[in-house]
Amino acid sequence: MHVRSATVVPIPILWAALAIVALTVGCDGPAAPPLRVTVYVPGQSRSAEALVDGIRDAIAQSRPVELTVEVAGELESTGLETGRSGRAVADARIGVGATIALTLSADASRTTFFTAVVDPVGSGLLPSLAEEVGAVIGVASLPPIRGLFELVAQISTVRVVGYLYDRRSPDATAIARLASMAAPAAGIELVAIPFDLVSLDQDATDHAAAGPLGELLARVDALLVDGPLYGGVWIDSVLDLLAESTVATITVDPVWGAAHGALIAYGTDPAAIGRATGTVIADSMRRDRGPYSRLQFPTGADDLVLLVNTASAERTGVEIPSALTDAADTVLGHEPGAADD
Structure with a gap:
């Protein structure tokens, strides 16, 4: 009787074959199009x-x-x-x-x-x-408007906050409503003015001397900026004026705050x-x-970012309590220019 000899498959080749079979069986079909x-x-x-x-x-x-x-x-x-x-x-x-x-x-x-x-x-x-x-x-x-005003309330020299907003923007008007409730609860006076009532076509000198914008900046200790995602594109029109003034900016947009030297930025990344x-x-x-x-x-809570800028505090004459800098995720000691955006 003739006995056939068994074919021995090398172990590495066997494992490779099994891997190919597993990949083929587990494949859900062609890759999804972009x-x-x-x-x-x-x-x-x-x-x-x-x-x-x-x-x-x-x-x-x-x-x-x-x-x-x-x-x-x-x-x-x-x-x-x-x-x-x-x-x-x-x-x-x-x-x-x-x-x-x-x-x-x-x-x-x-x-x-x-x-x-x-x-x-x-x-x-x-x-x-x-x-x-x-x-x-x-x-x-x-935006954590209430939390932002509670943080600002820890700064003794910031008692009046202004907010220029676009009343054509549903997002900006919603922030104005939230701020109108959060500011008084934190012991801060809010002055909210639609920016279309403020002439932005004059030069900075005219604004600083007179006009609704100059009057607002002369009245407030800080200016709330909602940021470019929430209707605050207008802010680019007055960045130069803000840089020359002693009015600090606060914002709910930490990226904008880092780029433009906001005193405090508290919001979702x-x-x-x-x-x-x-x-x-x-x-x-x-x-x-x-x-x-x-x-x-x-x-x-993991998505919220607190940024504090000590250079902005020094320029605007604001003393930031150590509790704020200790709690901050980021502490900046310089003021980037508007050209960085």
């Missing part, structure tokens, strides 16, 4: 860049992404679909801030994503916070808002259930 995302921002700023980077990084965790950025103010009324460059329609359109998101949501045939919106219900984006079905998905960013937004978009695109409404508030 998700085309267009982010519409109010203007160019470091805060917007940080937010966009966060969106890109979060989506890239689950699938490839092709992300473009459009400045909404530079788009023609017919350009929200393709932009001036004529790019193909994006899979996801993101409006930064309530004003841009409301414009995008006018097209009810497509899902609108929003981010950095202070009050989604008050702005008209969502009918209620409990809404579960709809064509609007996004991330609300409720724009990159964290972006990551939360990217996660919402990636999750919604994985669900085969049509458009739905999902709302997140990325304002956990």
Whole structure:
């Protein structure tokens, strides 16, 4: 009887073959195509860049992404679909801030994503916070206005805070409402003035001597700046004047605060808002259930950043208590120029 000899497969080759089989069996099919995302921002700023980077990084965790950025103010009324460059329609359109998101949501045939919106219900984006079905998905960013004023209240020389805001912006008007309640509770007087009532076309000398803006700066100890994500693009018009004055700035945008020498910045890192937004978009695109409404508030304690600038304090004659500098995540000892933004 003829006995066949067994073929012995070397162990390394056997393990390699098993690995290939495992990869083949576990594969879910071809890789997903890149998700085309267009982010519409109010203007160019470091805060917007940080937010966009966060969106890109979060989506890239689950699938490839092709992300473009459009400045909404530079788009023609017919350009929200393709932009001036004529790019193909994006899979996801993101409006930064309530004003841009409301414009995008006018097209009810497509899902609108929003981010950095202070009050989604008050702005008209969502009918209620409990809404579960709809064509609007996004991330609300409720600035810690109360916490900011409680921090400022620890500075004995800051008793009056001014706030120039764009009353055409739902986000800025929401911040004005929050500040009108938070400031008195912290023992601080708030002077809120719509910036369209302040002439910004005069030179800085005229402003410093007279006019609504000069009168405001002469009256207050600090100026609240909401930041470029919340309608504060106007602030670029008066940065030179603020740099020459002894009025300190406080803000809920830590990126803007670091770039422009704010005395105190306390708020959510724009990159964290972006990551939360990217996660919402990636999750919604994985669900085969049509458009739905999902709302997140990325304002956990881990996302809040406190920045204190001792150089700004010295320039404006403000003495910052050690308790504030000890509690700060970042303490800066210099004042970056406006050109850094």
